[in-house]
Amino acid sequence: MGSQVASYAYLNTRVSLMAEQLLHRKQRKALLQLPLSEINPLLIQAGVGALARQLPKDPAQLEQFLATILVNESIKLMRCLNSNERNFIRHWMRRLELVNLKLLLRTRFSGSQPIDPSHQLLDLAGLGSLDLQALINTDSVEELLRQLQNSSYSSMARPARKAFEEHRSLFDVEAAMDTNYYSQLVHLASALKGNHKQQTQQLLHTWLDQVNLISLLRFRFVYKLSAPHAYFLLAPGGRQLSLKTLQQLAQLTSVKEVVEHLPGPLQQQLANTDDIEDIEYHMLQLVRTRANKILRKQRFNMAIAYAYLYLREQQMQLIHAVLKGHLLGLSNELIQFCGDPLAYPALSRREQP
Amino acid sequence: MFTPTPMHHVGISLLSEELTQAGLLLARYGYFAPDPLQEEMEHLPETPQQRYTSCFASARSHLQKILDFLEYRPETGQTIPEQAPTLQQLLELEAWLGSIWQQCSSRAEAARRHEEKLKDIHRLEELLRCYRNLDLDLGMLRREYRFLNILTGTIPQENSTRLREAIAMIGYTLTQVSRYEGLLHIVIAGLKEKEHNLKTVLKAADFHLFVLPEELSGHPGKVARQLQEQEQKILHEQRHLQLDIQASVKEYGQRLDQATQVLLAASGFPQFGQSLRSRGGLAYISGWVPVQKTNALEAMLKHGLQGPVIMERRQPDAREQHRVPSYIHHANWLRPFTALVRNFGIPRYQEIDPTWFFTISFIIMFGMMFGDLGHGAIIFLAPWLWPGKLGKLRSALMTAGLSSMLFGALYGSVFGYEHLFPALWMPPLSDPVLMLKVAFFWGVGFIFLASLLSIRNDLVENRFARAFFDSRGIAGLLLYLSILFGGWQWFEHGSVDVWSRFLLFASLATVLGYKWQQQQSAAGERLLVVAIEGFETFMNYISNTLSFLRVAAFGLNHVALSVAVFALADMLGSTGYWITIVLGNLFILILEGAIVTIQVLRLEYYEGFSRFFRGDGHEFRPMRLSANDLLNTKT
Numbered sequence: 006m007g008s009q010v011a012s013y014a015y016l017n018t019r020v021s022l023m024a025e026q027l028l029h030r031k032q033r034k035a036l037l038q039l040p041l042s043e044i045n046p047l048l049i050q051a052g053v054g055a056l057a058r059q060l061p062k063d064p065a066q067l068e069q070f071l072a073t074i075l076v077n078e079s080i081k082l083m084r085c086l087n088s089n090e091r092n093f094i095r096h097w098m099r100r101l102e103l104v105n106l107k108l109l110l111r112t113r114f115s116g117s118q119p120i121d122p123s124h125q126l127l128d129l130a131g132l133g134s135l136d137l138q139a140l141i142n143t144d145s146v147e148e149l150l151r152q153l154q155n156s157s158y159s160s161m162a163r164p165a166r167k168a169f170e171e172h173r174s175l176f177d178v179e180a181a182m183d184t185n186y187y188s189q190l191v192h193l194a195s196a197l198k199g200n201h202k203q204q205t206q207q208l209l210h211t212w213l214d215q216v217n218l219i220s221l222l223r224f225r226f227v228y229k230l231s232a233p234h235a236y237f238l239l240a241p242g243g244r245q246l247s248l249k250t251l252q253q254l255a256q257l258t259s260v261k262e263v264v265e266h267l268p269g270p271l272q273q274q275l276a277n278t279d280d281i282e283d284i285e286y287h288m289l290q291l292v293r294t295r296a297n298k299i300l301r302k303q304r305f306n307m308a309i310a311y312a313y314l315y316l317r318e319q320q321m322q323l324i325h326a327v328l329k330g331h332l333l334g335l336s337n338e339l340i341q342f343c344g345d346p347l348a349y350p351a352l353s354r355r356e357q358p
Numbered sequence: 359m360f361t362p363t364p365m366h367h368v369g370i371s372l373l374s375e376e377l378t379q380a381g382l383l384l385a386r387y388g389y390f391a392p393d394p395l396q397e398e399m400e401h402l403p404e405t406p407q408q409r410y411t412s413c414f415a416s417a418r419s420h421l422q423k424i425l426d427f428l429e430y431r432p433e434t435g436q437t438i439p440e441q442a443p444t445l446q447q448l449l450e451l452e453a454w455l456g457s458i459w460q461q462c463s464s465r466a467e468a469a470r471r472h473e474e475k476l477k478d479i480h481r482l483e484e485l486l487r488c489y490r491n492l493d494l495d496l497g498m499l500r501r502e503y504r505f506l507n508i509l510t511g512t513i514p515q516e517n518s519t520r521l522r523e524a525i526a527m528i529g530y531t532l533t534q535v536s537r538y539e540g541l542l543h544i545v546i547a548g549l550k551e552k553e554h555n556l557k558t559v560l561k562a563a564d565f566h567l568f569v570l571p572e573e574l575s576g577h578p579g580k581v582a583r584q585l586q587e588q589e590q591k592i593l594h595e596q597r598h599l600q601l602d603i604q605a606s607v608k609e610y611g612q613r614l615d616q617a618t619q620v621l622l623a624a625s626g627f628p629q630f631g632q633s634l635r636s637r638g639g640l641a642y643i644s645g646w647v648p649v650q651k652t653n654a655l656e657a658m659l660k661h662g663l664q665g666p667v668i669m670e671r672r673q674p675d676a677r678e679q680h681r682v683p684s685y686i687h688h689a690n691w692l693r694p695f696t697a698l699v700r701n702f703g704i705p706r707y708q709e710i711d712p713t714w715f716f717t718i719s720f721i722i723m724f725g726m727m728f729g730d731l732g733h734g735a736i737i738f739l740a741p742w743l744w745p746g747k748l749g750k751l752r753s754a755l756m757t758a759g760l761s762s763m764l765f766g767a768l769y770g771s772v773f774g775y776e777h778l779f780p781a782l783w784m785p786p787l788s789d790p791v792l793m794l795k796v797a798f799f800w801g802v803g804f805i806f807l808a809s810l811l812s813i814r815n816d817l818v819e820n821r822f823a824r825a826f827f828d829s830r831g832i833a834g835l836l837l838y839l840s841i842l843f844g845g846w847q848w849f850e851h852g853s854v855d856v857w858s859r860f861l862l863f864a865s866l867a868t869v870l871g872y873k874w875q876q877q878q879s880a881a882g883e884r885l886l887v888v889a890i891e892g893f894e895t896f897m898n899y900i901s902n903t904l905s906f907l908r909v910a911a912f913g914l915n916h917v918a919l920s921v922a923v924f925a926l927a928d929m930l931g932s933t934g935y936w937i938t939i940v941l942g943n944l945f946i947l948i949l950e951g952a953i954v955t956i957q958v959l960r961l962e963y964y965e966g967f968s969r970f971f972r973g974d975g976h977e978f979r980p981m982r983l984s985a986n987d988l989l990n991t992k993t
Contacts, residue, residue, distance in 0.1 A: 119412060142419040144459060147467050154470075 013305035016085035020309045023078060024300060026052035027316055033323060037341045041331040051324060064329045065124045071321045072101060072127045078317065080131050082310040090201065090307040093193040096186075097311065098132055103186060105129075105137065106158070107179055113146045114175045134158075146178070161185045176228070180238045187213065187240030197307070204299055204308030208315065210244035211295040214271075215288035217243050217251055222260055222281045232256045245271050260284075293319065360714060362684035362707055362975070364649045366671040367393065373665040374406050374641040377634070378442040381626030383662040384643075385981040386438070389651040391683050392633035392981065393644045402635030402642055411628045413448045418621055420455035422990055424614065427462045428607050432618040434985035439623045448624055451617055458610060465599060472596050479589050482573050486585065488536040488543045489570075490578045497575035499545060507553050509546045509560075510535075511568040518542050521563040528552040543568075622983050629981040646683050646978065647671075674707070676820070682707035685978035692717060694754035702963055703973015708818045710811050712971050719804065719966070720958055721761045726797070727912035727954045729765025729786075732773035733947050737762055769913070773943050774920025786913045793910040801906025802842060804966065805899070809835045812970035827872035829895040830969055837865035838899045869895055902965050909961075912954055919946050 028036065028051055036047050045057035053074065061067045079098045083091045105126045112120055120126065120141050134157040143149040146169055153162040161182050168181035194202065194209050217239045224235035236255040242248060245268045257263045261279040264272065274291065278284050296312040303309050330340035368390070372380055384390040395402070425432065443451070489496060499510050507530075513521060515537065522532040530548030537543075546565075548556070574581050634643050647655055656669045674682045684705050688696055695717040705711045725734075736743075738759025741752040748755060766772060770781025786793050813832055816825035825831045840862040844854045854862075870892045877884040923942030927935045967973070 119416065142423065144420075144456070144463060148463050151466065151470060 009305050012087075013085070013307070016082065016307065016310060017305055019082060019085060020300070020313050023052075023082075023317070024313055026050065027313075027320060033320075036323065036327055038337065040337065041328075044327070048324070051320060053324060056324075056328065060328060060332065062332075063124070064332055067328055067332065068325060069127060071325050073130065075314075075318060075321055076101070076129050076132045079314055082314065086307055086310065089193070089196045089198070090310075093190070093197065093205065094307075094310060094314065095132065096190055096193050097314065099134075099186070101127055101129055102133055102135060103182065105133075106135065106140075106153075106182070109137075109140050109143075109149060110146065110178060111175060113143065113149050160189070184238060184240065187216070191241050201307045204303055204306055205311055207244065208292070208295050208299055208308060208312055210242065212292050212315070213240050214243040214246045215285070215292050216240055217246055218254075218267075218288060219281065219285045221251060221255060222263060222284065225255065225257075225263075226260055227281070289319075360710055362686050362705060362709075362711060362978075365646045365674060365682050365685065365707065365978075366649050366652050367674055367678070367682075368645055368647045368652060368655070369670040370643045370645075370659065371668040371670075372641055372643070372659075372663060374636050374639050376663045376665050377407055377630075377636075377641050377643075378410060378444070378624065378627045379663060380643070380659065381628075381630060381981070382438075382442040382623050382983075383626070383658060384645075384655075385626030385629060385983045387651075387655060387658055388980050388982050389647055390655065390981050391646045391978050392630050393646055393681065394632035395635055395642075395644050396678075399635065402637050404636045404638075406634065406636040406641055407445070407627065410445050410448060410624075413445065413452050414621065414624050414628050417448065417452040417455050417617075418625075418988060420452070420459045421614070421617055421621060421988075424455065424459050424462055424610075425989060427466055428603060428610075428614075430607050430611060430614060432985070432989070433615045434618065434622075436615060436619050438619055438983055442623050442627065443620050447620070451620055454613075455617060461606070465603065469596070469599055472592050472599070475592050476589065479585050479592070482571065483582070483585055485571075486574060486578060486581055488538060489574070490536075490582070492535060492545075492578060495576055496570055496578060496581060500570050500572070500575075503550070505550050507546075507548055507550045507556075509565075509567060510543070510570055511546075512541045512543055512566050513563050515540050515542050517563040518544070521559070521565070524559050524563075525556065528555045530556065618985065618988065622985060622988055625983060625988055626981055646674075648685055648978075679707055679819070683978035684709075684711075684975040686711050686713070688713055691753035694751050695720065698959070698962075702967050703971065704975040704977050706815075706819075706972060706975035709815050709972060709975060710970065712811075712967065715807070715811070715966070716962055717757075720962060721757045723800075723909055723958045723961060724758045724954060725761030725763075725765035726800075726909050727958065728762050728916060728951060729769045729913060730771045730773065730916065731763050731766030733943070733951070734759045734762030734764075734766050736947060737951070765913075769917075771917065771920070773939075774917075774923060774946070776917070776920075785917070786910075787917050790910070790914055793913055794907055797907050797910035797913075798903065800909060801903045801965075804906065804961075805838065805902055805969070806835070808966050808969040809838065815970060815972075823872065827868050829869045829873075829891075829898075833865050833868040833872070834895065834899075836861060837869060837895070840865055841896070841899055842903075866892065866896070905965055906961065908957055912950075912957060916946070916950060919950060 028047060032047055032050070036044055039047075041060075048054060048057040053071070056067070056070065061070060076098065079094060083094050086094065108125060109120065122128075122137055122141060126137055136152075136156065139152050140149055143152055147166075150162050150166045150169060153159070153165070156162075164181040164185050165178050168177040171177070190209065191213075194206050197205055220239060221235055224230045224238060225232065230238075232255040236252055239248075239251055243251075246254070250268060254263050254266060257266060259279075260281060264275050264278060264284070266272075267275060275284055275287055278287060293316065296315045299306075299308050299312040300316065303312075326343050327340055330343060335343070370380070424430075499508055501508075518532065518534065525532060525546065525548065528548065529552060530546055533545045533547070535543040535545055544565075546556075546560075573585075576584070630643055633645055634641060636642065652669075652671050656667075659667045659669065684707050686696070686705065692713060696713050698720075699711075699713050699716050728734075736759070738756050740755050740759070741748045768781065768783040770776055770779060770785050772778050776785050784792070809830060812830045813825050813835070816822070816828075816831060827833045829837070840858055844858040844862055847854045847858055870888055873888045873891050874884060877887055879887070920942075923939065923946065926942065927938035930938055
């Protein structure tokens with residue numbers, strides 16, 4: 006324990022200081038409801054004071070600003086971690102790079118206009134590993150995947166190319182990339198040690214439950230994929246939704262039926278819900294609750310860095326939604342509608358303030 | 359020579375239709391650095407010729423990829439066209455390069471597929487090697503039978519006997535096929551009805567089921583032949599592809615050379631970036647040009663463009679000083695020293711360029727710390743002895759070698775021998791205290807000069823309060839002098855006179871007062887910060903000066919190391935003596951030479967540059983026509 010305290014004291018302090026920037030439920034609600042002129046104190050508390058002073062004119066700049074904060078914070082936290090832990094957090098943060106990669110992939114599929122990296126792609130500074138210019142310069146999907154093969158995403162390039170050669174569809178290529186990403190994440194979490202592993206896996210698997218359930222419902226009932234195909238595209242494992250459970254759920258024929266057959270605790274929480282969006286918000290709330298719990302209860306554990314980054318990212322998304330709404334001149338009601346996935350009283354009371 | 363070249367801000371007004379030609383002319387001229395427009399944006403709302411820029415970027419990217427794929431280096435010695443290509447010409451070139459890249463890309467894809475197939479075949483061959491001893495159709499091992507259960511897989515070698523015995527109890531047999539790195543490839547066969555008893559024992563024996571791939575169907579010999587045939591076929595296709603690529607190089611080589619030249623002629627315009635804006639048919643470009651080049655630039659533009667051109671020039675004003683690029687030009691022999699200065703930073707526009715200060719002090723300190731006629735001669739000759747890698751450092755090695763030789767003559771030292779010729783001054787070990795005194799005064803001079811340069815920089819940049827009252831300003835310098843003078847009085851007379859004490863306290867009070875004024879925090883925190891910074895200022899002057907004692911210490915160390923080498927050599931016979939002397943001198947030359955270089959750099963950077971050199975300027979990067987830039991190749 007002594008060495009644990011010594012090794013993670015800095016991380017603990019860092020996360021404690023950073024966690025001060027996380028807005029609690031009432032503040033998040035206020036952020037959504039208040040007019041732009043009155044949200045400055047909340048932005049300052051959320052550590053984005055520069056936005057309170059001057060809001061970027063371009064939504065892309067706003068997105069970049071928020072992403073830069075998130076990336077910088079993750080880099081600061083990674084400095085306090087050992088190599089396995091760092092690898093996990095880095096891979097977690099790579100979802101931002103996947104956003105870039107998918108955008109490039111989509112433009113190659115659609116053969117649309119050239120990309121302006123400064124406006125359309127996120128600059129991930131020290132966290133980025135892709136040579137974006139080389140990918141932008143590609144002319145076709147095959148060429149893009151060939152370039153990807155020579156990058157740190159080579160393990161992702163192979164299944165993606167297989168999917169492209171077999172199906173020639175963007176959906177399948179993206180799904181192959183996602184599956185590979187989740188597998189890597191699970192693999193990296195399993196390389197952690199002791200309580201770090203246990204707590205990290207708890208949050209990761211809760212998140213994977215959300216990802217898997219929502220993906221399953223969309224694949225089956227929106228994209229009308231066959232049960233085996235939908236199951237094949239899911240992430241490996243979860244907390245309450247094991248692969249076996251997912252296999253059974255995939256064979257059901259309606260959203261309602263799936264909800265009814267969910268394992269006990271999940272079934273209770275999602276009872277009377279048969280809308281995929283609603284289910285997603287509920288699941289999101291569950292992950293938030295788990296992350297909050299880890300952040301408040303755990304000490305000297307790398308999982309608090311992971312939980313913080315998860316919650317911080319959620320908060321950044323909320324700030325982004327609110328400010329972008331104001332930038333675009335949307336009404337307050339519409340901003341609340343777009344940016345409030347958490348306004349469900351039935352579940353919000355479970356969350357830590 | 360001691361500051362960056364004076365610059366003029368230049369604004370060029372011209373017709374929009376002549377922008378591409380202006381880009382070519384300015385890039386060819388090589389003294390125009392674009393400056394992003396800061397004002398007048400509302401009057402110049404347009405960014406002209408975006409299609410030209412995007413077309414150029416696309417053509418350039420295609421050209422780079424084609425050249426990379428074909429492994430072809432274009433002939434760049436040809437003359438760049440006098441006229442920049444029009445948009446239409448650029449579009450045609452882009453379309454041609456795009457079509458060529460499509461051909462290349464499909465070949466690259468084919469090459470990748472060949473590579474993957476070859477890898478697959480090698481993997482199968484590797485696997486087949488494990489089963490080559492079996493005299494049966496390998497497909498039989500994969501097939502499902504009604505009564506028979508056949509399993510293939512691996513187990514750890516040590517489990518084979520026990521597993522064979524165990525499964526024999528239920529009528530199963532185990533056949534060893536091959537052995538690889540402690541693992542046995544085995545085939546297990548028996549009646550299907552006993553299968554349920556098999557599962558647990560296989561798990562206990564760490565059996566890993568391995569289903570043979572479908573490609574391995576048939577007799578091992580036949581499969582091996584088939585794989586070999588497939589491999590030959592792919593190798594043949596690869597060779598064919600390679601010939602295709604070579605033919606393409608022959609077919610397109612000349613056209614690619616021309617394309618490179620055309621793109622070079624077009625490469626000026628995209629370099630304008632944000633410095634170019636327009637309104638209707640009129641365009642405006644802003645940038646920086648060395649003062650002595652502005653007249654020639656104006657004449658060149660008026661001569662090279664057909665339409666009217668107006669060029670305005672002015673001195674940079676106070677607000678834009680931080681934007682003015684620093685154009686520093688030194689003689690070629692100073693290049694290695696310039697590189698070391700740039701390693702720290704680029705001087706601001708009005709800041710002192712420390713290259714000369716650095717070069718002279720580096721050479722002197724290196725000689726003082728590594729004074730030896732013989733070692734110096736080897737360092738001097740090193741660029742000729744090892745011309746490859748050391749060629750670029752020729753001037754630095756020669757000057758450092760000369761300095762080492764000069765101090766070697768002063769110390770009377772050659773390859774560590776101190777009795778071969780009389781010292782022009784004195785051998786270091788004969789009076790170490792004098793050596794330390796010289797180093798001390800050298801350090802005082804060094805810090806004094808660095809402080810003067812710092813004051814000069816502040817005065818030029820109109821930071822008068824800082825120049826007068828800061829710890830690195832005049833007040834700080836007076837504090838330093840009072841410490842030195844007071845210290846000298848204390849050692850000489852055992853007391854410090856009133857004037858020295860007054861100077862000490864007055865200068866310290868000034869520095870502290872300035873620091874107090876600079877702090878914006880609450881009174882308590884302010885007091886703490888000022889007290890700590892004041893103490894740090896005081897201690898820094900003392901410790902920084904003492905830091906220069908290492909100049910003498912390394913001079914003494916050089917002699918001491920030589921003495922050690924001679925002591926070791928004396929213990930051996932005549933052959934051993936000379937071997938030890940040679941190896942010992944090599945050791946001194948390489949190890950001590952490297953350490954001395956690092957120590958000198960440390961003194962330069964830490965005690966010198968950190969006092970007066972901010973190094974946060976930016977380099978003058980003029981537009982240029984460069985094939986290396988165009989093709990993204992390293993020079």
